[in-house]
Amino acid sequence: MELRQLRYFVAVxxxxxxxxxxxxxxxxQPPLSRQIQMLEAELGVTLLLRNTRPVRLTEAGRVFYEQALQVLTRIEHMKSATQQSGANQRRRLVIGxxxxxxxxxxxxxxxxxxxxIPDIDLQMLELTTSLQQVSALQAGRIDVGVGRIRSADESVERTVLGEEKLVLAAAPSHxxxxxxAAVSLTELGNQSLIIYPQEPRPSFADYVISLLRDSSIRPKEIIEVRELQTALGLVAAEGGVCLIPSSARIRTDVVYREVQEERAxxxxxxxxxLGDTSWYIEPVLQLSREVFSTLACP
Incomplete structure (x- = not known):
């Protein structure tokens, strides 16, 4: 099947x-008719009813027409985007x-x-977990990723930009x-602990669980939710407490307490x-170190 056959069919x-x-x-007209016939032969269906005036589409023809339009439209978008990129010479960077x-x-x-970099074409892609970023890197969907979980995958290079202190979020009535004063992790024993994200795993939720288990701390119950906003909403509703990065204090109806343990x-x-020497690596690394070092704890 050739693109010109799609164009010929759409025109008819x-x-x-x-x-x-x-x-x-x-x-x-004869070569046009032959191309449509070849297309029908390849598909094994009749697309057009030729014995009517005007020519009519069969049911299969209507389906093929809609799909052909989508393909041709997509190709035009590809051409336009590529030509625009070539004309502007914009440098593309996708951050997960x-x-x-x-x-x-x-x-x-x-x-x-x-x-x-004023001419940068910078795009952002949200990924629920840091480990999803590894797959996205390998697939070429992103160029760099910023996350919180250490990956053991040997195909990527990791740079720890800083360590951000965790804080405990609790309802004012809790x-x-x-x-x-700073709270100790041991005080979370026998508490209802809200963790996120619920999936996919492993994720920040597993990191929090392992942090507590390393000190033999067992919460009364663990409530899993999909995202940070939901977790803090449940905290505000007196549904439990939650450990979050200090920069994520996004609700004003919740009390936040520092955590004593340095490892928290x-x-x-x-x-x-790994081995990526693209133009964006050096400026991204340099700026990331500058920005995150001022926000993370010593």
């Missing part, structure tokens, strides 16, 4: 007449990110990149909200393909 389908379609396409880094340094990083941190990690 819209003109409902071989003669008019051939004039529109600037070709003779987990939602929680949006509350910290990522917006600052994006602004700085656009300031120092017993753990009464003090302004969440890393901010930049990943890219």
């Amino acid at each position: 389908a819209e003109c409902r007449n071989f003669t008019l379609a051939s004039k529109q396409l600037h070709i003779a 990110f987990v939602p929680s880094v949006l509350y910290g340094g990522l917006p600052i990083l994006i602004r700085k990149l656009r300031q120092i 017993a753990l909200a009464a003090s302004k 941190t969440s890393p901010i990690i930049l990943i890219h393909r």
